[in-house]
Amino acid sequence: MDNITIKDIAKALNLSTSTVSRALRDSYEISPETKRMVLEYAERMHYRPNPIALSLKENRSQSIGVMVPEIANNYFSQAINGIEAAAYERGYHVVISQSQESYEREIAEVEHLASRRVDGLLMSLSSHTADVSHLKSLQSRGMPLVFFDRIPSDIETHKVIADNKGGAFEAADHLLETGRRSIAHITSQPGLFITRERLQGYKDALQKHNVPFREELVKYCSYASDEVERNIDALFSLPQPPDAFFTASDRLALPYYAGLKKRGFRIPEDVAFLGYFNLNVSDLLDPPMSVVVQPAFEMGHKAAELLLDLIEAKQKPDAYQTVNLSTKLIIRGSSLGKE
Amino acid sequence: MDNITIKDIAKALNLSTSTVSRALRDSYEISPETKRMVLEYAERMHYRPNPIALSLKENRSQSIGVMVPEIANNYFSQAINGIEAAAYERGYHVVISQSQESYEREIAEVEHLASRRVDGLLMSLSSHTADVSHLKSLQSRGMPLVFFDRIPSDIETHKVIADNKGGAFEAADHLLETGRRSIAHITSQPGLFITRERLQGYKDALQKHNVPFREELVKYCSYASDEVERNIDALFSLPQPPDAFFTASDRLALPYYAGLKKRGFRIPEDVAFLGYFNLNVSDLLDPPMSVVVQPAFEMGHKAAELLLDLIEAKQKPDAYQTVNLSTKLIIRGSSLGKE
DNA sequence: ATCGTTATCGGGAACGTTCCCAATTGGTGG
DNA sequence: CCACCAATTGGGAACGTTCCCGATAACGAT
Numbered sequence: 262m263d264n265i266t267i268k269d270i271a272k273a274l275n276l277s278t279s280t281v282s283r284a285l286r287d288s289y290e291i292s293p294e295t296k297r298m299v300l301e302y303a304e305r306m307h308y309r310p311n312p313i314a315l316s317l318k319e320n321r322s323q324s325i326g327v328m329v330p331e332i333a334n335n336y337f338s339q340a341i342n343g344i345e346a347a348a349y350e351r352g353y354h355v356v357i358s359q360s361q362e363s364y365e366r367e368i369a370e371v372e373h374l375a376s377r378r379v380d381g382l383l384m385s386l387s388s389h390t391a392d393v394s395h396l397k398s399l400q401s402r403g404m405p406l407v408f409f410d411r412i413p414s415d416i417e418t419h420k421v422i423a424d425n426k427g428g429a430f431e432a433a434d435h436l437l438e439t440g441r442r443s444i445a446h447i448t449s450q451p452g453l454f455i456t457r458e459r460l461q462g463y464k465d466a467l468q469k470h471n472v473p474f475r476e477e478l479v480k481y482c483s484y485a486s487d488e489v490e491r492n493i494d495a496l497f498s499l500p501q502p503p504d505a506f507f508t509a510s511d512r513l514a515l516p517y518y519a520g521l522k523k524r525g526f527r528i529p530e531d532v533a534f535l536g537y538f539n540l541n542v543s544d545l546l547d548p549p550m551s552v553v554v555q556p557a558f559e560m561g562h563k564a565a566e567l568l569l570d571l572i573e574a575k576q577k578p579d580a581y582q583t584v585n586l587s588t589k590l591i592i593r594g595s596s597l598g599k600e
Numbered sequence: 601m602d603n604i605t606i607k608d609i610a611k612a613l614n615l616s617t618s619t620v621s622r623a624l625r626d627s628y629e630i631s632p633e634t635k636r637m638v639l640e641y642a643e644r645m646h647y648r649p650n651p652i653a654l655s656l657k658e659n660r661s662q663s664i665g666v667m668v669p670e671i672a673n674n675y676f677s678q679a680i681n682g683i684e685a686a687a688y689e690r691g692y693h694v695v696i697s698q699s700q701e702s703y704e705r706e707i708a709e710v711e712h713l714a715s716r717r718v719d720g721l722l723m724s725l726s727s728h729t730a731d732v733s734h735l736k737s738l739q740s741r742g743m744p745l746v747f748f749d750r751i752p753s754d755i756e757t758h759k760v761i762a763d764n765k766g767g768a769f770e771a772a773d774h775l776l777e778t779g780r781r782s783i784a785h786i787t788s789q790p791g792l793f794i795t796r797e798r799l800q801g802y803k804d805a806l807q808k809h810n811v812p813f814r815e816e817l818v819k820y821c822s823y824a825s826d827e828v829e830r831n832i833d834a835l836f837s838l839p840q841p842p843d844a845f846f847t848a849s850d851r852l853a854l855p856y857y858a859g860l861k862k863r864g865f866r867i868p869e870d871v872a873f874l875g876y877f878n879l880n881v882s883d884l885l886d887p888p889m890s891v892v893v894q895p896a897f898e899m900g901h902k903a904a905e906l907l908l909d910l911i912e913a914k915q916k917p918d919a920y921q922t923v924n925l926s927t928k929l930i931i932r933g934s935s936l937g938k939e
Numbered sequence: 940a941t942c943g944t945t946a947t948c949g950g951g952a953a954c955g956t957t958c959c960c961a962a963t964t965g966g967t968g969g
Numbered sequence: 970c971c972a973c974c975a976a977t978t979g980g981g982a983a984c985g986t987t988c989c990c991g992a993t994a995a996c997g998a999t
Contacts, residue, residue: 317955606985618951622988
């Protein structure tokens with residue numbers, strides 16, 4: 262990649278670099294003939310401006326960092342799709358990192374992205390991140406920051422979420438309406454904001470139906486390997502075993518669906534099933550799965566737009582917003598009524 | 601992000617930038633006390649070297665570009681996962697672009713990545729790319745290039761593929777062994793190397809079983825919206841309609857599975873079904889889907905390693921390799937025998 | 940006392956670009 | 970004929986690093 266530079270053009274045409282630079286940017290103070298000469302030569306030699314030199318001078322990279330727990334997760338890959346689309350529309354590049362749900366790796370990678378001078382950072386917390394001081398420090402150093410989905414509650418900036426409380430409420434409400442009374446709630450780490458919100462929606466629905474909340478029906482998952490079977494066993498050893506499962510994340514839906522079937526439980530006869538799930542296969546499953554769908558693409562797109570606004574704003578906005586996109590409840594065979 | 605620079609340190613400690621630079625790189629010609637002073641001050645002020653300045657000087661960016669048809673596709677998101685892992689291991693960042701299966705956008709984005717000075721490019725062709733001169737030109741300008749999955753046949757460089765011919769042969773062979781005789785082959789654009797290879801594997805299996813090849817059973821898809829129904833209708837209007845479907849890509853499996861079911865065909869009683877598919881839900885479908893699985897993560901990982909080798913090599917290797925990873929055939933309910 | 944050596948540091952160019960501040964023309968009005 | 974202005978161009982600093990060349994001092998050897 263031995264590239265031609267503005268200097269080469271200047272030398273070849275017996276001009277100064279300033280003149281060439283201005284001609285290329287179509288400045289009014291360059292004569293038409295000179296412009297023509299320069300543009301023609303540049304075209305012929307395949308001149309491409311070096312964005313790195315620009316970055317050094319302007320102290321920005323025209324790229325945004327994206328930090329997600331894992332790429333190979335449907336929700337996140339769809340969100341990244343939205344992010345990439347928004348970034349593309351506005352001429353930015355997307356640099357991707359994953360925390361692998363590890364707090365330590367999140368810290369290291371965020372620092373790495375910052376030192377690479379991304380113009381802003383879009384992120385979704387790892388499930389093991391309780392302390393966000395590394396992000397606060399980043400923000401205090403002036404890095405524009407926008408969170409989506411897995412958001413912290415104690416950092417002030419733009420945030421994009423799906424209506425967690427509302428979605429969970431709708432889901433639990435539906436299960437209760439169809440006669441279920443012992444709804445197991447399988448969810449992520451309790452430290453996450455979305456976990457608490459969804460739990461609250463679940464509780465609200467219980468209250469509406471005068472069903473007491475039972476702590477033992479809630480399982481917080483850390484994605485260990487044997488966790489699924491252990492949790493299912495534990496739940497069905499309860500004096501009042503569950504008659505429905507409500508899973509709170511993409512990553513939990515399939516394993517528990519499969520786990521229940523493997524254990525011989527019939528869905529929905531023995532247990533109803535309803536999960537947060539973003540894959541377009543839910544209606545092809547056996548039985549078709551009832552789901553809460555998050556607008557993953559839109560969330561990524563919106564979050565990226567907010568970040569780019571933040572980056573391109575001359576100064577800090579007077580107020581940060583939290584965008585709350587609504588989820589969609591789709592009822593299928595896995596949550597058919599009891600009676 | 602007002603960052604502290606080496607100059608700031610030099611000024612603060614009354615040293616020259618050269619000395620500070622050397623102290624930070626732990627050069628032997630700097631006295632221990634000076635080193636200590638510099639390191640301590642740098643630490644205290646959160647000094648982070650500016651990689652952009654480095655990039656400008658060294659003419660490399662410590663990042664690799666990845667160009668895929670679409671991110672929100674399971675095969676590709678898993679491959680990207682592998683790429684990210686390999687890049688992370690060797691201290692590189694990953695910049696992602698998608699062609700959206702568009703030839704024009706592929707050209708523009710590849711050029712954009714190149715002008716951003718990625719150190720190398722990892723790519724999978726768009727299905728509408730027949731002419732690869734834009735990539736040849738890139739390569740001739742010295743850009744290290746590695747292809748995976750959707751590879752061109754007329755560019756010499758490292759390539760990583762799954763055993764396309766072998767995988768397709770196994771799949772078709774299985775369908776033939778279980779009594780199927782009219783196997784529809786739903787595949788991608790005929791220009792792609794993988795399309796031709798898979799078709800060849802399909803033909804080889806037919807020949808082994810002395811079943812004549814019928815062109816009308818092969819459908820090349822361009823992912824238009826009404827294409828699925830149109831193709832299914834056309835296939836079942838044939839004098840000898842298909843008794844099996846063999847789909848050749850992730851993106852085709854689910855739509856045709858759903859399309860067949862929607863049209864009222866029973867799987868596997870009326871038609872057997874077997875597809876290239878990388879999602880871990882295939883056994884939860886109704887009926888469980890028989891699949892050819894590609895080692896997506898490994899392919900991405902291997903491709904990235906080859907690219908990084910290419911980047912870090914002092915000179916061109918004397919031979920390029922094409923890595924052929926084997927696929928896995930998993931038989932489930934959707935391809936149970938006819939009789 | 941002179942010289943070479945070693946240890947330690949500074950000056951300044953270079954990477955590719957932009958932009959501020961001149962410098963050089965040609966022409967025009969007084 | 971000179972001052973002045975507009976049009977066009979050039980010079981050089983700056984962005985943050987690295988690295989090539991020197992520069993300085995101390996010191997032992999001759």
